[in-house]
Amino acid sequence: MSPSAVSKAVMRLEESLSIRLMNRTTRKITLTDDGAAFYERCQQILGELEEAELELKRSQLTPTGTLRIDLTTELGQIHIIPALPQFIERYPDLKLNISVSNRIADVIEEGIDAVVRIGAGPDSSLIMHGVGMARFIVCAAPNYLRRYGIPQTLEDLKHHNCISFVSPWTGRVFDWQFQQDGQKIRLPVEGNLYLNNGESILDVALAGVGLVQVYNYIAGEAIAQDKLKPVLEKYAAPGSPISVVYPQKRHLSAKVRVFVDFMNELMEQLRQQKIVE
Secondary structure, X not given: OOHHHHXXXXXXXXXXHOOOOEEEOOOOEXXXXXXXXXXXXXXXXXXXXXXXXHHHHHHHHOOOEEEEEEEOHHHHHHHHHHHHHHHHHHOXXXXXXXXXXXXXXXXXXXXXXXXXXXXXXXXXXXXXXXXXXXXXXXXXXXXXXXXXXXXXXXXXXXXXXXXXXXXXXXXXXXXXXXXXXXXXXXXXXOOOOEEOOHHHHXXXXXXXXXXXXXXXXXXXXXXXXXXXXXXXXXXXXXXXXXXXXXXXXXXXXXXXXXXXXXXXXXXXXXXXXXXXX
């Protein structure tokens, strides 16, 4: 700025404050006492602003504070939580506040930074970052299949004990999902046991109680170890996306960004083990 422009700006400031900030003579310009005090305070404010900017930039580079996450139950308990020690070691300045449930959390209302969910996308106020695909698998223990036979068609399910998932909130029994002739279908099945937790369903399948339909990330390890055998694979329904969902913001915080990166790495490891797609 030119000297004249600076002079006019100072005069406008004096007029706005109704205070004379400078003593002006033909030879020199000096600060009044009020002007000196105002200048010193402005210097402090500018320093605090610069410090705030630097702190914000550092927070974008190094994640700090508390990260609130809500995880879908079985994926969280079986795979994500056991892998968290690596995440904690990598980011020691970050505190984790984790809830595990299959409810639909209100991310914005509850102040949650990110949720891990299976299935359809969120509303427009949220961003869904896909990290993998989950697929339903029908399977049973080898001893059950030796005793009752291996189902070859969906019609054969009528002759098997099919263990079903029941909603812990509504009591609704979930139909099994398949794809036949290019069409996705839902099929009611019959059995003598209903459970509201995927890990419990896995346990009874391992015990040889009956057929179950669970996500691949629940049964994948047991199948790899030949403790369970998949059946009816030609009728497998299309997969559902595994996503990290978080509020839509102009700048993604460092703590959410590193969690998304962590989930990408974890899902890649599970893909290599054929536990997810």
